[in-house]
Amino acid sequence: MPKDHGIGASPKRREDARFLTGAGQYTDDINIHNQAYVHFLRSDVAHGKITNIDTTEAAEMPGVVRIFTGADFEGIGGLPCGWEITDKNGDPMKEPAHPVLAQGKVRHVGDPIAAVVADSLEEARNAAEAIVVDIEDLPAVVNMKAALTSDSALVHDDLSDNLCYDWQFGSDTEVVEKAFSEAAHVTTLELVNNRLIANPMEPRVAVGDYARANDESTLYTTSQNPHVIRLLMGAFVLGIPEHKLRVVAPDVGGGFGTKIFHYAEEAFCTFAARQINRAVKWTSTRSEAFMSDAHGRDHVTKIELALDADNNFTALRTDTYANMGAYLSTFSTSVPTWLHGTLMAGNYRTPAVQVNVKAVFTNTVPVDAYRGAGRPEATYSLERVIDKAARELGVDPIKLRRQNFITQFPYATPVAVEYDTGDYVATMDKMEELMDLGNFDARRKESEAKGKLRGLGINCFIEACGIAPSNLVGQLGARAGLYDAATVRVNATGSISVMVGAHSHGQGHETVFPQVVAEMLGIDDSLIDIVHGDTSKIPFGMGTYGSRSLAVCGSAMVRATEKIINKAKKIAAHLLEASEADIELKDGQFSVAGTDKSVAWGDVTLAAYVPHNYPLEDIEPGLEETAFYDPANFTYPAGAYACEVELDPETGEVKIEKFVSSDDFGNVINPMIVEGQVHGGIAQGIGQALLENASYDENGQLLSASYMDYAMPRADDLPMMANYVVDHSCQTPCTHNPLGVKGCGEAGAIGSPPTVVNAVIDALHSGGHKVEHIDMPVTPSRVWAAMQA
Amino acid sequence: MKMSDSRIIKAPREQVWAAIQDPEVLKACVPGCTEMSGSPEEGYEATVVQKVGPVKATFKGQVAMTDMTAPEALKLSGEGKGGAAGFAKGGAVVTLAEVEDGTELHYDVEANVGGKLAQLGSRIIDGFAKKMADQFFENFQNAVEGPGDVTEAEPEEKKSWLKKITG
Numbered sequence: 019m020p021k022d023h024g025i026g027a028s029p030k031r032r033e034d035a036r037f038l039t040g041a042g043q044y045t046d047d048i049n050i051h052n053q054a055y056v057h058f059l060r061s062d063v064a065h066g067k068i069t070n071i072d073t074t075e076a077a078e079m080p081g082v083v084r085i086f087t088g089a090d091f092e093g094i095g096g097l098p099c100g101w102e103i104t105d106k107n108g109d110p111m112k113e114p115a116h117p118v119l120a121q122g123k124v125r126h127v128g129d130p131i132a133a134v135v136a137d138s139l140e141e142a143r144n145a146a147e148a149i150v151v152d153i154e155d156l157p158a159v160v161n162m163k164a165a166l167t168s169d170s171a172l173v174h175d176d177l178s179d180n181l182c183y184d185w186q187f188g189s190d191t192e193v194v195e196k197a198f199s200e201a202a203h204v205t206t207l208e209l210v211n212n213r214l215i216a217n218p219m220e221p222r223v224a225v226g227d228y229a230r231a232n233d234e235s236t237l238y239t240t241s242q243n244p245h246v247i248r249l250l251m252g253a254f255v256l257g258i259p260e261h262k263l264r265v266v267a268p269d270v271g272g273g274f275g276t277k278i279f280h281y282a283e284e285a286f287c288t289f290a291a292r293q294i295n296r297a298v299k300w301t302s303t304r305s306e307a308f309m310s311d312a313h314g315r316d317h318v319t320k321i322e323l324a325l326d327a328d329n330n331f332t333a334l335r336t337d338t339y340a341n342m343g344a345y346l347s348t349f350s351t352s353v354p355t356w357l358h359g360t361l362m363a364g365n366y367r368t369p370a371v372q373v374n375v376k377a378v379f380t381n382t383v384p385v386d387a388y389r390g391a392g393r394p395e396a397t398y399s400l401e402r403v404i405d406k407a408a409r410e411l412g413v414d415p416i417k418l419r420r421q422n423f424i425t426q427f428p429y430a431t432p433v434a435v436e437y438d439t440g441d442y443v444a445t446m447d448k449m450e451e452l453m454d455l456g457n458f459d460a461r462r463k464e465s466e467a468k469g470k471l472r473g474l475g476i477n478c479f480i481e482a483c484g485i486a487p488s489n490l491v492g493q494l495g496a497r498a499g500l501y502d503a504a505t506v507r508v509n510a511t512g513s514i515s516v517m518v519g520a521h522s523h524g525q526g527h528e529t530v531f532p533q534v535v536a537e538m539l540g541i542d543d544s545l546i547d548i549v550h551g552d553t554s555k556i557p558f559g560m561g562t563y564g565s566r567s568l569a570v571c572g573s574a575m576v577r578a579t580e581k582i583i584n585k586a587k588k589i590a591a592h593l594l595e596a597s598e599a600d601i602e603l604k605d606g607q608f609s610v611a612g613t614d615k616s617v618a619w620g621d622v623t624l625a626a627y628v629p630h631n632y633p634l635e636d637i638e639p640g641l642e643e644t645a646f647y648d649p650a651n652f653t654y655p656a657g658a659y660a661c662e663v664e665l666d667p668e669t670g671e672v673k674i675e676k677f678v679s680s681d682d683f684g685n686v687i688n689p690m691i692v693e694g695q696v697h698g699g700i701a702q703g704i705g706q707a708l709l710e711n712a713s714y715d716e717n718g719q720l721l722s723a724s725y726m727d728y729a730m731p732r733a734d735d736l737p738m739m740a741n742y743v744v745d746h747s748c749q750t751p752c753t754h755n756p757l758g759v760k761g762c763g764e765a766g767a768i769g770s771p772p773t774v775v776n777a778v779i780d781a782l783h784s785g786g787h788k789v790e791h792i793d794m795p796v797t798p799s800r801v802w803a804a805m806q807a
Numbered sequence: 808m809k810m811s812d813s814r815i816i817k818a819p820r821e822q823v824w825a826a827i828q829d830p831e832v833l834k835a836c837v838p839g840c841t842e843m844s845g846s847p848e849e850g851y852e853a854t855v856v857q858k859v860g861p862v863k864a865t866f867k868g869q870v871a872m873t874d875m876t877a878p879e880a881l882k883l884s885g886e887g888k889g890g891a892a893g894f895a896k897g898g899a900v901v902t903l904a905e906v907e908d909g910t911e912l913h914y915d916v917e918a919n920v921g922g923k924l925a926q927l928g929s930r931i932i933d934g935f936a937k938k939m940a941d942q943f944f945e946n947f948q949n950a951v952e953g954p955g956d957v958t959e960a961e962p963e964e965k966k967s968w969l970k971k972i973t974g
Contacts, residue, residue, distance in 0.1 A: 721929040
């Protein structure tokens with residue numbers, strides 16, 4: 019009988035009541051008396067020198083309050099990058115200025131040139147049309163490899179070239195080269211990890227407000243991490259001290275990484291509100307979202323795998339070009355390096371692993387973390403090359419993976435991380451069972467009878483979540499700590515508000531976090547609410563990304579709740595005239611061990627706030643505790659995925675017939691929410707594998723900038739629910755956080771793209787088409803072209 | 808995108824050469840053109856209203872004629888700004904050769920679009936540009952040749968643009 023409350027139960031998501039009835043309060047729902055509206059005039063060329071901006075006529079137009087250009091931001095800080103990478107020569111990365119509004123040059127289509135603030139949005143838009151901007155076109159830098167040639171135009175004139183950094187990591191070159199020279203077999207693969215646009219359902223919005231009376235600024239914004247925005251914008255951009263700056267991220271309709279970063283529009287609205295002493299609101303249109311939200315992925319990689327005569331992996335080497343876009347977005351530099359290179363060992367005990375990454379500036383939208391952030395890129399490269407090796411060697415891809423699995427834990431990889439726990443054999447066993455592999459040949463014959471080709475794709479993955487130990491990431495160049503914080507405020511009558519640094523924008527924290535506290539205290543979870551998303555209410559936490567909320571912030575909440583229990587036991591001991599050591603807490607009752615003496619949770623909390631009979635000489639009144647939690651290690655969720663595709667050789671169309679994920683997330687607090695996270699993650703990964711592509715032409719024009727040209731996955735692109743199986747029954751609890759949880763938010767998006775592509779290649783081979791690789795998205799035209807080649 | 812084509816215009820080369828520099832002829836021939844003024848020496852100012860897929864815009868821009876070798880060749884280049892719709896720019900190298908039936912007009916066109924036009928219309932822009940070029944040179948041919956070739960079925964439809972303008 020599954021539990022109906024507490025840890026392990028699947029109560030319905032309490033936040034859905036307001037979302038589904040239209041009662042959510044999103045940033046665009048926030049309207050401040052007398053607010054003005056801003057429209058950004060954006061560059062429609064990819065690269066050019068601004069020779070003149072004439073706002074004279076526009077400034078006279080009806081409703082215009084003020085027009086801002088780059089000149090208004092001279093002397094004000096640019097948008098900072100949060101992670102400094104040191105290149106292979108020991109030099110710091112190149113870090114060009116990232117102005118709020120373009121200064122001197124425009125560097126991508128969508129780069130904001132001017133901002134018109136007006137009484138209404140329509141008036142702001144009309145006036146923007148009257149701004150005359152003269153831009154001298156410069157050659158657009160689009161292709162990463164061409165960008166690094168000596169005759170390429172420079173995205174940033176003050177840099178010597180378009181290379182941000184040339185990073186090398188892992189085993190020594192001599193060790194790797196020796197392994198390759200001694201290898202019995204080497205498999206090489208060149209591939210592209212396609213550029214994606216996150217497309218959260220809610221576009222970005224920012225409302226800046228200013229109270230002149232007390233010199234306080236407030237920014238309402240669609241953020242995954244309001245404290246990070248307050249710190250970055252306050253300290254580095256606008257110079258507003260924290261106590262005069264409040265950042266609120268209310269209900270947020272999806273983030274997927276692209277709402278982590280500090281954006282120009284947030285700084286602009288906060289700045290402009292102070293300048294004009296009026297609230298300033300910006301709501302992104304969908305078109306603006308395509309050309310101003312940070313994009314994801316965009317790696318071009320060559321990967322080589324060395325094997326010995328017994329098919330043991332002996333060495334792995336990668337050479338990747340990673341697109342940074344025109345400017346360094348907040349965490350852009352960490353994605354192709356520490357979030358990618360450290361995962362390149364995968365689930366395998368390859369003794370030598372070396373990762374090389376060149377990060378390149380181009381005249382495209384900045385690229386940063388997108389669901390999985392570096393780990394999908396690592397998994398895709400590794401699992402595609404393993405699949406190709408299996409085919410070249412004529413061995414079963416499952417057997418080849420099993421043979422090379424890490425089976426002893428903890429395991430220190432050649433790429434710096436130590437996996438605390440895992441059981442890759444168990445997840446593979448579970449996947450094989452759920453996939454019904456024994457009957458695959460029969461299903462393939464059925465497909466062939468219909469004139470279709472059926473393929474089976476296998477994939478394993480590991481990721482590093484629960485980011486991250488602050489002292490470690492500090493050594494690696496992070497300019498922030500990555501702990502989190504929670505305050506448990508018990509009220510007089512026993513109800514509880516938990517203020518958390520994590521931010522929920524689809525994850526279901528408001529349901530899950532109370533399940534944990536309720537379990538610890540033995541009280542009903544309806545007595546507990548989560549407060550998040552407002553820097554004036556919550557302790558300084560780092561927010562939600564990298565599948566970290568429960569592993570890091572949840573751990574802080576556990577620590578704070580433990581402090582509450584300790585204090586409550588002291589109060590109970592006083593009330594029961596017993597020794598604190600004899601007090602037990604069970605089902606919301608404090609009792610004296612071995613007796614029938616007890617007091618209820620509510621009696622203790624009331625005593626804390628009405629301390630008439632209370633040990634005031636020993637402890638303070640009140641019942642409120644805060645804990646900060648800094649993780650000792652990353653967590654390492656892992657799994658085995660499989661999918662079956664049916665491919666129409668007449669058209670090249672690929673249909674996913676069945677998808678199975680077997681994940682190890684450690685302990686699971688709410689299975690229903692975990693399954694929902696994985697379902698969504700896999701859907702996003704299938705989108706990357708089959709449909710999505712952010713496409714630029716040679717002039718740097720973004721061609722796929724609407725839903726006419728950017729294909730998002732739809733329900734009919736996914737298998738029916740009965741064939742869309744997500745399993746998390748294999749559980750090796752994390753050894754270093756109190757909940758034993760690992761994180762589940764990104765797994766689906768990490769594990770699914772190579773699974774799909776491996777299946778397509780398998781289908782093609784079953785039909786006699788010796789296709790080695792097709793780059794994502796594996797569209798019908800690409801499949802068909804590969805079949806004809 | 809790039810495209811090229813040829814057509815035979817039943818008129819002497821000198822007449823074709825003169826027509827292609829006449830702002831009134833150009834105005835009549837550029838599809839959607841509502842205003843056109845200027846001269847070959849100083850360039851032309853033009854306003855064109857066009858709808859590309861979902862994007863309708865008024866483009867204001869300049870057209871310049873360069874590399875003029877009378878009466879054989881010239882280069883037309885122009886850029887139109889459509890405000891929020893983005894921009895379109897392009898060039899056409901036009902050569903005129905004397906042939907038996909009159910003048911062979913050959914053109915090599917290169918066109919680029921940017922901004923919303925590229926973002927929303929990239930799939931249809933090639934076809935659109937080809938249609939624009941075809942229409943322009945079709946109109947131009949009709950304008951120069953006048954009513955002489957008109958089939959009798961549709962006299963109103965095929966009445967020379969040039970005649971309409973010049974009366």
